[in-house]
Amino acid sequence: VVVWTDPADPPSAAELAGSKKAALGSNNKGDGVAGGRVVVERHTINGLNQRFLPLSSPRTDGILSIDDDLMPTCDVLRYAFHVWQEHPLQMVGWYPRQSQHGNPGYNHVLTKGSFFHRKYLAAYGAPAVAPAREMVQEFLNCEDLLMSYVVSNLTLGLPALWVDAGMPYEMAGKLFGGHAIHADGRWV
Numbered sequence: 001v002v003v004w005t006d007p008a009d010p011p012s013a014a015e016l017a018g019s020k021k022a023a024l025g026s027n028n029k030g031d032g033v034a035g036g037r038v039v040v041e042r043h044t045i046n047g048l049n050q051r052f053l054p055l056s057s058p059r060t061d062g063i064l065s066i067d068d069d070l071m072p073t074c075d076v077l078r079y080a081f082h083v084w085q086e087h088p089l090q091m092v093g094w095y096p097r098q099s100q101h102g103n104p105g106y107n108h109v110l111t112k113g114s115f116f117h118r119k120y121l122a123a124y125g126a127p128a129v130a131p132a133r134e135m136v137q138e139f140l141n142c143e144d145l146l147m148s149y150v151v152s153n154l155t156l157g158l159p160a161l162w163v164d165a166g167m168p169y170e171m172a173g174k175l176f177g178g179h180a181i182h183a184d185g186r187w188v
Contacts (some may be wrong), residue, residue, distance in 0.1 A: 005043045005050040048143035049133045051111075052124040061088065063118050065111040065147075072113065080163045084115035089155050091116045091148060096162040099145075108148040109160040116151060123150050 004011060039057050043050040051065065062084060064077070072080075072094075084092040093114025096106035123129070124147055136143045148160060 002040045003043065003051050003053075003055070004040050005046045007042070007044050007046065010042065011040060047137050048140060049124075049136055052121055052143065052147055054121045054125060055118070061118055063116055063121065065114050065116065067112045070113050076163075080115055083161060083163055087161055088117055090158050091151050091160040092163055093160065094163055096160070097145070097148070106162050107152070107157075107159045108145065109162055110144040111147050112144060114160075116147070120147065120151050120154065123154055 002011070041055065043053075055063075062081065064081075066072070080092055080094070084090075091109050091111075091114050093109030093111070095110035095112050095114075097108040097110060098106050099108055124133075129146070129150060132146050132149075136146055151160070152158070
C-alpha cells in the first residue's frame, strides 16, 4: 500500500504501472517473498499524520514506513524485516534516537525507515493522541517521534531495535512536499 497525501500531485498512470510491474516480479531467491499488487490510498489532506492512519489493506501485520527520499536495497529490507519478525511488538529501523539520557543504547527509531506492527496505526489515531497529532500537523514535524512514543507506551517501554546493517541510500534534494521544512523548527 502506498499512502499518497498530496492531492495536487497524484501519481501518474505510468508511475503506477511501473510500480505494479515491480511488485508482481519475482525476487528469484526462493525465500517466500511473493509479489503482489500495489494499492494507492489517496488522502485529501497533505499532512504527516496521514501516513499513520489505519489502512484498508493489506491485511498483513508488518508495516514498512519509509520516507520518499530513501532507497534501501532488497537485502537491507529483507534483513530488517526478518529482525522485525523475531520481535513483532517492537519497532525495527535504521535511524535510532535516544530520549532517556543516561541509559545505554537507543530507545527509539524514526519512522523514516522502520518496520512496526499494524496495530500501532490504530493506536496513533486514538483520541488520546489527538493533541499530539495536532502539534504534528501544525509544525509539520515529529510524527516519527510521536509514533515511536505511542509504540513505547503500548509495549511498556520495550526499546526499538536499531538495524545497524546496511543503511538505506538517501537521495539528496528529495524533500517532503517539495519544501525544505523538515530540518527547520524542530520542537522536540
